[in-house]
Amino acid sequence: MTSTGERVHAAALELFAERGFHGTGIRQLAEHAGLSSATLYHYMGTKEDLLVTLMRTSLERLVRAGEEIAGSTDDAPTRLADLVGMHVTSHAQRPLETRVVDDEVHALSPSRRQEVVALRDRYEALWQQVIDDGVGSGHFAVTSASIARRALLEMCSGVARWYDPAGRMGLGELAEEYSALALRLLGVVGDPATTPARRVAPDTPGPV
Template sequence: MPVVSESSPSPDARTRLARAAVEAFSTRGFHGTTTRDISTAAGMSPAALYVHHRSKEELLFELAHVGHLRVLEMVRASVATSDDPVEQLGTLVEDFVRDHALVHTGARVINYELAALSAEHLAEVVAIRHDIDEVVRDVIDRGVGAGVFVTPDPHMTALAVLSLGIDVARWFRDEGRWSPDEVAVHYRLLALRMVGAVG
């Protein structure tokens, strides 16, 4: 989910604020982070955040909204690579998990700080999350219909698959035992076992 590119040269003020917010929210939590913390980490004056965002909550919403839309695009693209539900689910899970490992700090913020959003902003993000869930559920439903998946509750299985992938952002560390690719390949195998993939 890179909500902001980590490699763009000389980032603009909004990008610097976004990067600083991700780091601050990930270490202190939304409620433990002040607007001054974010602005200072971005190398800007304490009031700089308000030039670009009405509030700290609006900045979190922008991060979550952009990040979730990007993930929705990614899972749709993963499914579009094949007509076979087994391959679709495998590719989707591999891409989803690799992404959550590669950008674990940002993914952790946009998945675990949602309670700080206003009701209106939360509803917008939840709607995108529902769309992501629907993509996964549709693949599983089609696999069950084609006789290549065996699971009594495709909806619950879709939620379980996504929950496992999201949680990678919580525990993954760059200096850890496994690479993003290793985790992604292993989770692909786990997901296909969860749906009882046949063949």
């Protein structure tokens, strides 16, 4: 991407996060990026095009990282811990991006929303798969795998709201702590690498 494109992206991220998509004018955006409205349009199209580009970039990064983790091991607890660590790190590092991607989907027109939601669904399917696999292998035990998935994703995305990069806790420590909490939520007791889930789902034959 050109440096002008990068500047526009950074300006849009700041303003959309601070003022919301509807609260940000195209002129304000151009001014913040140091461009004329016409030049901005030439580079980025409409304000909605810009929002979709930001969302697509962010979600595609998550999907790529998630798919890499999904292909790295069959072991469900390891995969889950890696997904949690990646997601938490990514969201803690990009609070503005998280705010825009998570909070402004409703601002999109139906056809653009469809594209963004499809990407998000693809990412969330990776989480669903690892939870299903872990239940199947007897490592996890949950009443509802889809509720557990939503609970975990909201919990992990939430770091973008409070994590302070200047604070005492480093990103590595944060990721480790969240991975441990996530595994416990899924019923893993003790060392995730060796211990099967304590609570076994009714339809899962597993070591008790």
